[in-house]
Amino acid sequence: MTTVKYAVSTPSEHSFHNVYALAVEDDAGGMAIIGVMLRYLGIKAYINTSGQGVIELARAMNPRPTLILLDLNLPTTTGYEILKQIREDEELKNVIVIAVTAQDADTEIPKCKEAGFDGFIGKPISRSRFPRQLKRILNREPVWETY
């Protein structure tokens, strides 16, 4: 058995300079948070403020988004609906899609897994944990976590 001295990791240790993200978030405050968070990590990101036009924006992005962060509860639609559209789109179907929501994790996580999300991060997002969570998601490791 080996003993590991555990140390705190800082954002600088994680490099996200080749990551392009699209976040869908209708709440103004939440929008600001996720924008600041992604910028803080050095990720180039667009934020869509409603469920409408997500596919169009994702297609228009150059380069194409590496990952899409989806709020589940949106004014006129749901994250599940948008995920379905993404998965049916020839160009976008392989993008990593993460549910980011304040809904109850116990009820939503099984539904997200079933729907085909690549991960789940409960709100509020934690600044200290988010970089590692992202790193793991980009490595295609399972991340189904709440605060």
Add this chain to the structure above:
Amino acid sequence: MTAGWSIRRRLVLLVIVISSLIIVATVLIILQSASATIRNQQQTTLYMQERDTALRVDEQIQRMSEPPRLLASMLADPALTPIPDLWRTISNMMLDTPWIGRIGLLRPYRSGYQIVQFRRPFPTSKIAPLSRDYTQTIAPDSWYAEAMSSGRTYWHSVIAGEQPHAAPARYVIAIPMRVGDSGAQGLVWIEVSAADMREVVQSTLASNENAAAHLVLDGDRVIAAFGLPMTMTDRTGNARSTLLSSPDFSRWLESLPTRGQSWMDDTDPLSFGDTRAAFVTAHDLPTSHWRMISVFSPSALQDPEVQVTLFVLIVALVGLLILGMAVQRAVNYLVSLPLMEISRAAQEIGSGDMRYHIAHINRGDEVGSLARALDAMQRNLADTYGRLSMYGRTLEQRVAERTSELDMARQFAQNNASEMRTLYDASIDLVSEYQLDVMLQKLVGYVRTLLRAGYCSVWLLNDDGRQLRLVATTPEYRHVVGVVIPSTEGIAGRVVRIKKGMTVENYTTWAGRIGWIMPQMHRAVGVPLLYSGNAIGAVVAGRGPMDPPFEEPDQRLLNLLANLVSPIVRNAQLFGQLEETNQRIELASEVKTRFLASITHELRTPLNLVINNMDFMRIGIFGEVTEEQRERLDQTIRSAEGLLYLINDLLDVSKIEAGEMQLFIQPTDVYPMIVDTLDAAIALVPDNSPVAIMADIPEALPEVPMDARRIRQVLLNLLSNAIKFTEQGEIWLRVHLVENDLEFVVSDTGAGIPQTEMERIFQPFERTSHAREMGIEGTGLGLPISRWLVEAHGGTMTVESQVGQGSVFRFSIPINPPQKRRTAQIKAAMAEETR
């Protein structure tokens, strides 16, 4: 064998035997005389047919002289036809006529003769090869001289070989001619090969199938032979010689009558092969002076005996049939039919018909006397039978009377029994029905059957006891179900009030009648539904005006049924109330769960904003912060986080209490989960705190089935507790594999827990006195939830602590949860099978 046969059959058999003998004798006599005549006639017919054939052959042969005759007429006039013209004509002629082997020409040339011969042209060239020859004289014994001097169509056979009777090698048909004015002699001839000649003859003879063999002879030479076996065999079966060269054949040929005659002979004909010829004819051919001999096998003369025998047999059979049928009819008419009629009469009499008419009484023969005897017997019997039947009738009548009495008694007993049976079945059926509507409908049905009532209705008192509601009735009044009447009205109201049954003979004139519900009801009986002395409703049965009124037993029966169902009705009513309450409770619980879920969402969303914004602010993203500001922010973040934990914990507790907490257990890579938890824990440690978090984690850990999110929650709860209660020192997380468990140990150097409070910390909302005194934030829910989660994984959680020294929390979860593993094995086995 014939012993059992009827007279008729025996007679028929006898007639058949005798007539057969007569017919056979007749046939034999006829055969003797007819045979010879028929044979002669047949021979004559065959002879005439052969003569026709011979004439046809001769005609054919005569036609062979036409080509040379044509040439002769062509050559006669222009004295010397140039050879090229002649050549073309001859070539064409030879191509058209396949049996011409060669064409020859002898004509005067200068002082001598020229002989030109044309051979058959090759099929490809169409030009006949020719040879020319010249001679001064013609030998007087040559066939040329003979032909020229003959003055007519000259037939000549060219003989080759020494065989005595062999056919000539070829035939010459020559036409003499006079050439030009000088009248010098010339000759045109054609040559026909033996094979071609044979073919020409055969083409005519082929149509004649009467004779077994044909011989065409030129003197003693055989030109053509058809149908004869060409070899003779000796006794050992070896081929000896050809037939034509055999001495027997020669002798036979020599013995034939001289030329120029046609004859037939059956006295000593030729034997050929194994068969002896039956009959021979000969005919001369006038043109070629040849002779045609026809040989007939015995089969050619159809045996007259066979023919006649066949004919006679057929006649005999037909005769026999007719005779047999005639005899049968006669016997039938004379004996069988009368006897059968008498026999039938006897049978009828035997079976009791004393008036049956007996036929043939007036006949004088044996049949007549038999009939008369039978008639006398019939009259005697009829007398006796009449007397007997009189006694019988009296007896019958008595038996019938007694039987009907017995029947009535049995019927009565049966009716009673079946009524009891129905009642029993009804009660079982009613009692075992738990759905009130169905049970009441069944009750209506049974009342109708058992009371023979046209109508039935069941009424129940409302809760306040002031109204009666119709809850069930006969199907034709279904539309009135649900009507409400005051509890004082109608027969139902009356029996409810007096709490016992009553019968109304004429309901239409009864004072308390309600006419609009069941206008057809003329007779009525009603009983109350009683439960512990209180009326809860009533059952009413009714009949139409034509039916008899209800009687005492009907009311008793109705009462019985009512008593049977009233506790069930009461129970059902109570059960219905209970169910309603339950539904209300369930709805409330559901509302609560929904409320909690939505409140959590609504609270988390602003908290997300608050915590994150303050966090960004704290690390200076929105601009410089002073030390004091940072401390304030730290405090605010911590209390906001505390609020968040409280919300999470409350939701968890409510789920646990409602039994809705579900674990999503699946094989999990433990290491990332631990690292992530440590990240979160480290973030909880205040800056510049003299507390270090240390971890001891083996690099190789197996995948462990767990709900990773929940185990992380447990671990983070223990770590955050340790951080909260430790002012300085080290907090260690150690992870071990202990046998079949994965053990997590979180130890701190904090305040510790007094022995007295060890158990209380696992109770909801209980906190240590130290925590309260020090004002350390916390919900008091973290540990109970953690322990519950660990136990739900099939693991355990324990604590050791010493005040002032620190605490050690351990929890372990099984690596192979027994239940899960079994499921997994089953799944693997199934997968194996389906593969």
